[in-house]
Amino acid sequence: xxxxxxxxxxxxxxxxxxxxxxxxxxxxxxxxxxxxxxxxxxxxxxxxxxxxxxxxxxxxxxxxxxxxxxxxxxxxxxxxxxxxxxxxxxxxxxxxxxxxxxxxxxxxxxxxxxxxxxxxxxxxxxxxxxxxxxxxxxxxxxxxxxxxxxxxxxxxxxxxxxxxxxxxxxxxxxxxxxxxxxxxxxxxxxxxxxxxxxxxxxxxxxxxxxxxxxxxxxxxxxxxxxxxxxxxxxxxxxxxxxxxxxxxxxxxxxxxxxxxxxxxxxxxxxxxxxxxxxxxxxxxxxxxxxxxxxxxxxxxxxxxxxxxxxxxxxxxxxxxxxxxxxxxxxxxxxxxxxxxxxxxxxxxxxxxxxxxxxxxxxxxxxxxxxxxxxx
Amino acid sequence: xxxxxxxxxxxxxxxxxxxxxxxxxxxxxxxxxxxxxxxxxxxxxxxxxxxxxxxxxxxxxxxxxxxxxxxxxxxxxxxxxxxxxxxxxxxxxxxxxxxxxxxxxxxxxxxxxxxxxxxxxxxxxxxxxxxxxxxxxxxxxxxxxxxxxxxxxxxxxxxxxxxxxxxxxxxxxxxxxxxxxxxxxxxxxxxxxxxxxxxxxxxxxxxxxxxxxxxxxxxxxxxxxxxxxxxxxxxxxxxxxxxxxxxxxxxxxxxxxxxxxxxxxxxxxxxxxxxxxxxxxxxxxxxxxxxxxxxxxxxxxxxxxxxxxxxxxxxxxxxxxxxxxxxxxxxxxxxxxxxxxxxxxxxxxxxxxxxxxxxxxxxxxxxxxxxxxxx
Numbered sequence: 001x002x003x004x005x006x007x008x009x010x011x012x013x014x015x016x017x018x019x020x021x022x023x024x025x026x027x028x029x030x031x032x033x034x035x036x037x038x039x040x041x042x043x044x045x046x047x048x049x050x051x052x053x054x055x056x057x058x059x060x061x062x063x064x065x066x067x068x069x070x071x072x073x074x075x076x077x078x079x080x081x082x083x084x085x086x087x088x089x090x091x092x093x094x095x096x097x098x099x100x101x102x103x104x105x106x107x108x109x110x111x112x113x114x115x116x117x118x119x120x121x122x123x124x125x126x127x128x129x130x131x132x133x134x135x136x137x138x139x140x141x142x143x144x145x146x147x148x149x150x151x152x153x154x155x156x157x158x159x160x161x162x163x164x165x166x167x168x169x170x171x172x173x174x175x176x177x178x179x180x181x182x183x184x185x186x187x188x189x190x191x192x193x194x195x196x197x198x199x200x201x202x203x204x205x206x207x208x209x210x211x212x213x214x215x216x217x218x219x220x221x222x223x224x225x226x227x228x229x230x231x232x233x234x235x236x237x238x239x240x241x242x243x244x245x246x247x248x249x250x251x252x253x254x255x256x257x258x259x260x261x262x263x264x265x266x267x268x269x270x271x272x273x274x275x276x277x278x279x280x281x282x283x284x285x286x287x288x289x290x291x292x293x294x295x296x297x298x299x300x301x302x303x304x305x306x307x308x309x310x311x312x313x314x315x316x317x318x319x320x321x322x323x324x325x326x327x328x329x330x331x332x333x334x335x336x337x338x339x340x341x342x343x344x345x346x347x348x349x350x351x352x353x354x355x356x357x358x359x360x361x362x363x364x365x366x367x368x369x370x371x372x373x374x375x
Numbered sequence: 376x377x378x379x380x381x382x383x384x385x386x387x388x389x390x391x392x393x394x395x396x397x398x399x400x401x402x403x404x405x406x407x408x409x410x411x412x413x414x415x416x417x418x419x420x421x422x423x424x425x426x427x428x429x430x431x432x433x434x435x436x437x438x439x440x441x442x443x444x445x446x447x448x449x450x451x452x453x454x455x456x457x458x459x460x461x462x463x464x465x466x467x468x469x470x471x472x473x474x475x476x477x478x479x480x481x482x483x484x485x486x487x488x489x490x491x492x493x494x495x496x497x498x499x500x501x502x503x504x505x506x507x508x509x510x511x512x513x514x515x516x517x518x519x520x521x522x523x524x525x526x527x528x529x530x531x532x533x534x535x536x537x538x539x540x541x542x543x544x545x546x547x548x549x550x551x552x553x554x555x556x557x558x559x560x561x562x563x564x565x566x567x568x569x570x571x572x573x574x575x576x577x578x579x580x581x582x583x584x585x586x587x588x589x590x591x592x593x594x595x596x597x598x599x600x601x602x603x604x605x606x607x608x609x610x611x612x613x614x615x616x617x618x619x620x621x622x623x624x625x626x627x628x629x630x631x632x633x634x635x636x637x638x639x640x641x642x643x644x645x646x647x648x649x650x651x652x653x654x655x656x657x658x659x660x661x662x663x664x665x666x667x668x669x670x671x672x673x674x675x676x677x678x679x680x681x682x683x684x685x686x687x688x689x690x691x692x693x694x695x696x697x698x699x700x701x702x703x704x705x706x707x708x709x710x711x712x713x714x715x716x717x718x719x720x721x722x723x724x725x726x727x728x729x730x731x732x733x734x735x736x737x738x739x740x741x742x743x744x745x746x747x748x749x750x
Contacts, residue, residue, distance in 0.1 A: 052592060055684075055691050075680045078590040096681050097698045122495040123514050139498050188570065195563065215453040217427060305450045306471050309430075316430050323472045 015154075016048040017086040019147065020062060026143045027064035033112035034063040035140045036104070036128065038120040041313040042144050044241065048084040052076070057100045057124055060089075061107050069107055071100055105131040115140040145318045149310060151332045156356050156365075158242040159312065159334050163354050163365035165197040166235060166244035170368055173233055177250055177375045179225050183207040187220035190235055199237030199244065203315050206234035206247075213348030216305055216340060227253040230347040230372070236315055243315045245336055247352035249372045262299060262341050263349050263372045269293035270351040270370060273307055273321075273337045277355055277362040283325040290339040291323075299341045308336040311354055333357045334365070390529075391423040392461040394522065395437060401518045402439035408487035409438040410515045411479070411503065413495040416688040417519050419616065423459035427451070432475045432499055435464075436482050444482055446475055480506040490515040520693045524685060526707045531731050531740075533617040534687065534709055538729055538740035540572040541610060541619035545743055548608055552625055552750045554600050558582040562595035565610055574612030574619065578690050581609035581622075588723030591680055591715060602628040605722040605747070611690055618690045620711055622727035624747045637674060637716050638724050638747050644668035645726040645745060648682055648712045652730055652737040658700040665714040666698075674716045683711040686729055708732045709740070 023035060023046060037043050037060045039051035047070065051058045056073040069090045072080045077093040085091070094100045108114070111134040116125055118139045129137065151159070172193055176186045187205045194202045208218040209225050213232040225231065229252045236245035249263065273290035287307040294303045308321035311334055319327050321335055338352030353366040398410060398421060412418050412435045414426035422445065426433045431448040444465045447455045452468040460466070469475045483489070486509040491500055493514045504512065526534070547568055551561045562580045569577045583593040584600050588607040600606065604627045611620035624638065648665035662682040669678045683696035686709055694702050696710055713727030728741040 075591045079592055082590075116497045116501075118496060118498040120497040121493060122491045122497065122500045122512075123493040123516075125497045125500055126491075126512055126514060129512075137497075137501055137504075139501060141498075192567075215457075216450045217454055 016046060016084065017088070019046050020068060020086060020088065022147050023062060023143055024064055024066060026147060027115070030143055031113055032064065032115045032138065032143055034061055034108060035115045035117075035143060036061055036120070037117040037140050038124060040117060040119050041148075041317065042117055042140050044313055045144065045148055047086060047089055049080060050083065050241075051080070057104075057127075059100070059104060059120075059124070061104060063107070067107065071104055073100075101127045101131045104128065108132060108135075110134045112136070113138065115143050141318070148312060149318050149333050150330065151312060151334055151356070155242065155312065156332065156334065158240050159244075159354065159356065160365050162199070162237070162239040162242050162244035163246065163367075165199055165239050166194070166237065166246045167366055167368050168197045169193045169235060170233070170246060170248050173248070173250060174373055174375045177225060177231060177252060179227055179229075179252060182222050182224050183209055183212070183220040184222055186225075190233070194235060194237040199239045201238040203236045203238060203243060203245075204234075206232065208232040208234075208348060210347060211345050214342045214344050214346060216342060216348065216350070225252060228256050230256060230259055230349065231375075232348050232350055234350060234352065241313060243311050243313070245311055245315060245352065245354060246366045246368070247338060247350045248368060248370075249349050249351065250375050251372050252375045255372070256347055258343070259347060259349070259372075262343070265294060265297035265299055266339060266341050266349050266351055267370050269297070269303075269339050270337060270353070273339065274353065274355060274362065274364065277329065277337070277357060278360065279329060279331050279357055281329050283319050283321050283327045283329060284323050286329075286337070287321050287323055287325075290337070294339060294341065302341045302343055303339055304342055305340065308338055308352075310335045329357050331357050331359050391421060391459065392463070394421050395443065395461055395463065397522050398437060398518055399439055399441060401522060402437075402490070405518055406488060407439065407490045407513065407518055409436055409483060410490045410492075410518060411436055411495070412492040412515050413499060415492060415494050416523075416692065417492055417515050419688055420519065420523055422461060422464055424455060425458065425616075426455070432479075432502075434475070434479060434495075434499070436479060438482070442482065446479055448475075476502045476506045479503065483507060483510075485509045487511075488513065490518050516693070523687060524693050524708050525705065526687060526709055526731070528707075530617065530687065531707065531709065533615050534619075534729065534731065535740050537574070537612070537614040537617050537619035538621065538742075540574055540614050541569070541612065541621045542741055542743050543572045544568045544610060545608065545621060545623050548623070548625060549748055549750045552600060552606060552627060554602055554604075554627060557597050557599050558584055558587070558595040559597055561600075565608070569610060569612040574614045576613040578611045578613060578618060578620075579609075581607065583607040583609075583723060585722060586720050589717045589719050589721060591717060591723065591725070600627055603631050605631060605634055605724065606750075607723050607725055609725060609727065616688060618686050618688070620686055620690060620727065620729060621741045621743070622713060622725045623743060623745075624724050624726065625750050626747050627750045630747070631722055633718070634722060634724075634747075637718070640669060640672035640674055641714060641716050641724050641726055642745050644672070644678075644714050645712055645728070648714065649728065649730060649737065649739065652704065652712070652732060653735065654704060654706055654732055656704050658694050658696050658702045658704060659698050661704075661712070662696050662698055662700075665712070669714060669716065677716045677718055678714055679717055680715065683713050683727075685710045704732050706732050706734050 306322035340350035681697035715725035
């Protein structure tokens with residue numbers, strides 16, 4: 001069966017339409033001839049299409065000159081056509097036995113400079129590189145990161161609503177933490193609450209108790225909670241397409257030796273970092289504020305990760321709040337402030353809020369108390 | 376902080392150890408100098424490490440000459456060291472501000488032929504290509520697909536247990552299907568059952584009712600079930616690292632016009648395709664059996680996808696049961712047989728079992744009746 005080309009005549013998707021226009025303008029500025037974007041956040045940003053990540057190619061080809069085609073497997077055609085694609089997007093579907101790379105190459109010139117989706121699978125990129133062997137390749141975020149970092153008021157509001165939803169989940173966490181229950185049991189119930197509070201997807205659930213808390217990316221395990229456990233609960237989901245992410249700390253009964261002091265130092269560092277956020281400030285200087293505060297309090301060596309990450313359509317996106325990133329913060333940027341203290345074999349603590357840069361500082365999109373919650 | 380190198384002395388992971396050995400031997404045969412594999416199934420297969428997919432690089436570098444290094448961000452070091460890595464794997468962790476690609480390039484020669492993980496993100500591959508500009512790049516599946524397709528008896532048994540678990544979920548589906556309930560409500564309860572029956576993760580839940588069933592990849596939506604709906608329920612999870620996947624069809628009350636005939640034709644086609652599976656047969660010939668049976672019954676144009684996909688550590692992997700794939704089936708290969716009939720605006724039907732090729736035919740790992748289940 002030959003490829004089927006369909007130009008959609010559906011209602012215009014205003015956000016995505018203007019996102020495509022902004023991307024074209026940025027491509028011109030940056031000397032990028034086309035974006036080649038697979039399933040994921042850039043595709044959602046540019047077209048509104050929430051594609052499945054499949055072993056079959058799904059690829060948006062958005063040329064700087066305006067021609068825009070979405071290549072989808074035949075069996076995804078109905079989903080693509082039902083999505084809020086802008087009018088200008090031509091949908092091209094291909095059969096199981098057809099070579100989609102030949103179709104893509106027809107739309108492009110070998111020798112161009114192309115921005116491929118940062119998370120496009122290597123297998124797809126290698127096929128494209130084979131077809132377009134003289135071309136130069138950069139990541140699509142070269143073009144999209146500056147666009148996506150500047151959230152519109154509507155996007156900040158979506159993140160605010162997601163933040164409120166995850167805060168409501170945290171308010172219910174104490175009722176789930178009982179000695180004898182495992183992290184995994186608690187994690188499943190937290191996941192249900194994330195959905196019950198309005199998210200359409202659970203992105204991750206970390207319930208790290210006692211010494212497990214000292215591993216920043218421990219998720220959940222079969223460890224049962226015991227008295228005196230400190231429990232790090234770091235959770236997030238997606239609500240109306242935008243992500244939530246918030247970490248708070250819970251203590252079952254009497255806190256372990258050194259916990260109260262460490263939490264107080266961390267809370268002071270997190271507040272200082274939030275207070276440092278504002279337009280004109282660099283990302284790395286916010287990281288430095290948190291880091292210096294913890295170093296001065298004697299915990300410097302136990303803060304083993306960056307201070308934060310951007311958030312929006314993705315849980316982790318630009319801007320990263322990390323040493324070496326001299327990006328200047330601007331109103332509309334949204335990111336986490338989440339310093340942590342990890343004492344090996346003892347406990348971990350992390351306090352995380354999402355903030356949005358405003359005209360004169362920042363707004364916290366998580367508004368819970370930062371204090372450790374006794375259970 | 377400088378990269379920290381740790382050679383592990385933990386208990387040997389026998390499966391992964393021998394998988395690495397087999398991969399080295401295949402690399403020699405295929406002229407691949409090293410595999411460069413990120414988070415995902417190849418990494419689990421080769422090392423046992425279940426890495427998180429992060430914007431920070433995690434990369435296994437397994438050289439054909441035996442040197443094997445796992446590069447992880449500093450904050451993943453504890454998780455990596457706690458995983459069942461084979462002894463030979465040197466763990467190299469790097470700090471937030473360190474360039475991991477420089478560390479990787481130290482282990483490799485520019486001008487080599489490297490197999491990168493099929494799903495490695497483009498951003499990582501582009502960085503590697505920049506550092507190793509004279510090298511040739513292929514996908515890691517060039518090396519691993521033949522290894523991973525030949526499941527050991529232990530792996531087939533893991534898939535059998537996953538199949539039994541998902542069958543138990545299907546047995547409980549009728550109690551969830553009631554007029555007035557939405558696909559999304561049913562889907563959430565099915566997801567809970569997938570976990571309750573022993574899976575550690577829910578991979579996907581499709582509850583496609585009435586006309587939604589005619590879109591093969593419709594997931595769940597806000598459509599409420601009504602009398603006479605045909606409902607396609609296609610579900611899968613991961614149990615002990617291996618995936619389940621099974622589709623059955625349910626009918627609420629009296630079936631729609633034409634449904635019974637279409638289901639009967641599909642059931643006959645699915646049985647014929649299962650019967651065609653055996654050692655020495657090509658993948659595409661199994662596809663042809665299902666396709667011809669449906670064509671002869673008058674439904675050819677409504678079977679819009681391939682007959683099946685391999686399954687194991689991934690939901691979709693080699694071998695694909697599709698026209699053009701002349702791979703010869705061998706004992707130990709495991710894949711789905713899932714023809715479907717999709718009548719636009721009316722209903723869809725799909726019957727899916729996982730089968731394992733045996734010495735003289737195949738074993739169905741899903742053993743439910745294929746009949747449509749009246750509710």
